[in-house]
Amino acid sequence: MSSSDPKTGPKPGPWPPAPESSAMPPSTWAKKTGFRPKFSGEVNASDSVRAARQPETQPDLEAGQARLRPPPVPAVANGGTDKDKNEKPPPPPPPPLPSSRPGAVAAGPVKDQPVKRRRDSDGVVGRSNGPDGANGSGDPIRRPTRIEEAVGVLPQSMDDDLAARNLHMKYGLRDTPGLVPIGFYGxxxxxxMLGSLILVPLVIVPAMGGSHEEIxxxxxxVLFVSGITTLLHTSFGxxxxxxxxxxxxFLAPALAIINSPEFQGLNGNNFKHIMRELQGAxxxxxxxxxxxxxxxxMSLILRLxxxxxxxxxxxxVGLSFYSYGFPLVGKCLxxxxVxxxxxxxxxxxxRKISVLSHRIFLIYAVPLSLAITWAAAFLLTETGAxxxxxxxxxxxxxNVVSSHCRKYMTRMKYCRVDTSHALRSAPWFRFPYPLQWGVPIFTWKMSLVMCIVSIxxxxxxxxxYxxxxxxxxxxxxxxxxxxRAIGLEGFTSVxxxxxxxxxxxxxxxxxxxxxxxxxxxxxxxxELGACVLVIFSLVGKVGGFIASIPQVMVASLLCFMWAMFTALGLSNLRYSEAGSSRxxxxxxxxLFFSLSVPAYFQQYDISPNSNLSVPxxxxPYIVASHGPFKSQYKGVNYVMNTLLxxxxxxxxxxxxxxxxxxPxxxxxxxxxxxxxxxxxxxEPALAKDYELPFRVGRFFRWVKWVGI
Known part of the structure; x- marks a missing residue:
């Protein structure tokens, strides 16, 4: 019988043809996105967001190699019941009949349904107006990766050239730019890093009673030793x-030694005597x-x-100086x-403003803010404020007798910028030499404190590292x-x-x-920057200029530096599972006991009305004279009270x-x-990164624990 027989042929549909009906959307947002809540405290709450931002190639921060993402699990449409989950998946459905509507999707096994939902919720595959969730071309839609300012570690290959230079760095470890770029970047x-280099001596020398010339x-x-030790570390560390x-x-133990009870009643030049004790320790x-x-x-300690x-x-370390920061800033608010x-x-x-491709405000935040504030304070001083x-x-x-002057002496001391004569009295040329303050004094109790601090x-x-x-x-x-690097740091600290x-x-x-x-x-x-530090150290006026920075500005910069130091310490948690309850x-x-236990030692046996001889x-650094640890051995008391x-x-x-x-x-x-x-x-690139120069490493191949 012919297929055109009206008795057996298909009946004509409505005219005009009805538009194709799309699948009914889920009734709720959860069904639409496939959201699945997580209630475990061990999982980070931002896992789904992080998964959406993962690039195709995930960097392995520890090994330096790129880990390829596994192929996605094929997703299927929703359908089926809970009973089907315990049964074997049915065979693939037969091909659709010619009369089937285009775009209709057969129901697949329910077993893979959670995979479909999870990938949708992760944002890897998005929905659009096109068929099958495609953007009109059949390709899945991917959400754009959010570009953050943080510097990421990009994957590297085994190739020597690529290993020597990471893609996110302007110059790699073994790159040698031209003379002009080296000078500029050095x-x-x-x-x-100006604040880290100069602020520590501006704190400890006044605490020892040193004059502006000694500062x-x-x-x-400090500039001279920093330059020499940096050259040694980049070459042999x-x-x-x-x-x-x-x-x-080293700042907290130095202040503890400076404020030791035996130094409270010294007469004459306290600075040189305390410095010699500090040198020995x-x-x-x-x-x-x-x-x-x-x-x-150290290789064994690394396991811990x-x-x-x-x-x-x-x-x-950064949080421990909260008692020094703003209380000193308050002397001249x-x-x-500001x-x-x-x-x-x-x-x-x-921080995002760039000038000639350099983020000057982020890079030079400390020197720029110091220059502006110093200039403003100079104008206030000159105008008679x-x-x-x-x-x-x-x-x-x-020595001030007048009550009127005594009232304003603190304000004049900390707000004026002309109270220091260090720049005027500093020589143009000065060569720092060893034992310039005298022969070091060695005491076992202070040395033991410094041994623990060195760890x-x-x-x-x-x-x-x-x-x-x-x-x-x-x-x-x-x-x-x-x-090897830790050993060299010990030598350079000597x-x-x-x-x-x-x-x-x-x-x-x-x-x-x-x-x-x-x-x-x-x-x-x-290395070039280290040479510049050595040259600056020989110009005495440079040290005098830095010593002229008002103490209030030093305390203000330290508030920022110590806060950043704390943040840099906590940033190490990014190498672990920060969301783990453990x-x-x-x-x-x-962190809590690092603040609470020292507070107990520092406040022990101190009455609120006691008159202390220190600001x-x-x-917090005079605990050695009144700490709770008391035995018949004064040296042991000093060590335990100071360390704890x-x-x-x-x-x-x-x-x-x-x-x-x-566990x-x-x-x-x-x-x-x-x-x-x-x-x-x-990998030859690894050996080139860390091997000693001038073939020095050949003489130390037998000491595997301090080399490559």
């Missing part, structure tokens, strides 16, 4: 582009750090040091508050390279003790922020014990992954 690198001399010495200088880790503690590194013991340990330890506001505005609100009739700001407060400084440096290597090198260093800088010379934590912002990872740039509790306990912002009153020591002890005893996977803990000897053999 000066930029030092200016961006200028110590500043010049970790070989990473890290500036060495007076770390804030630094030399012994640094020698212990050198032995720790070169003996290979993880991001969950580094983060609260370094954060506690109109100058100090300084803080300017540095915050430059570093945050104006801080001039009072019959009052001389150069006369000590104890904290090593932990700080380990975090800086790992973070900076992910930015500029092909892979993280080997444990032997880390031990040099700092011999020259008399007042603190040890270690890797500055702010290096990581500077490298990420400037995108400059060349070793040659840092890590949250460990970090929270470490209020130095009271330091925030970073308590944070380190809590974090190490909890992180290494509470947790390596991924959850964020265990640092260092390179091994097999990787060095397989």
């Amino acid at each position: 000066l930029q690198h030092n200016l961006s 200028a001399n110590v500043v010049s010495t 970790s070989r990473l582009p890290l500036i060495q200088g007076p770390s804030f880790v 630094i030399i012994i503690g640094s020698a212990f750090q050198a032995v720790l590194g070169y003996s290979g013991l 040091v993880n991001p969950v340990v580094v983060a609260p330890t370094i954060a506690a 109109e100058i100090g508050v 300084q803080i506001l300017l540095v915050v505005i430059f570093a945050l609100y104006l 801080y001039t009072y009739k019959g009052c001389d700001p150069n006369v000590p407060i104890s 904290i400084a090593s932990v700080d440096s380990v975090g800086s 790992h973070a900076s290597s992910l930015l500029v090198a092909s892979r993280p260093p080997t444990p032997g390279v880390v031990s 040099l700092a003790g011999l020259w008399g800088t007042g603190t040890g010379s270690t890797t500055l934590t702010e290096n990581v922020h500077t490298i990420a912002v400037t995108k400059m990872g060349s070793r040659r740039v840092v 890590n949250i509790i460990i970090v929270g306990l470490s 209020s912002y130095y009271q 009153s330091m925030n970073m020591v308590i944070a380190f002890i809590m974090a190490v014990v909890l992180d290494n005893t509470v 947790g996977s390596k991924q959850e803990r964020g265990v640092y992954v260092w390179s091994d000897s097999e990787t060095v053999t397989r």
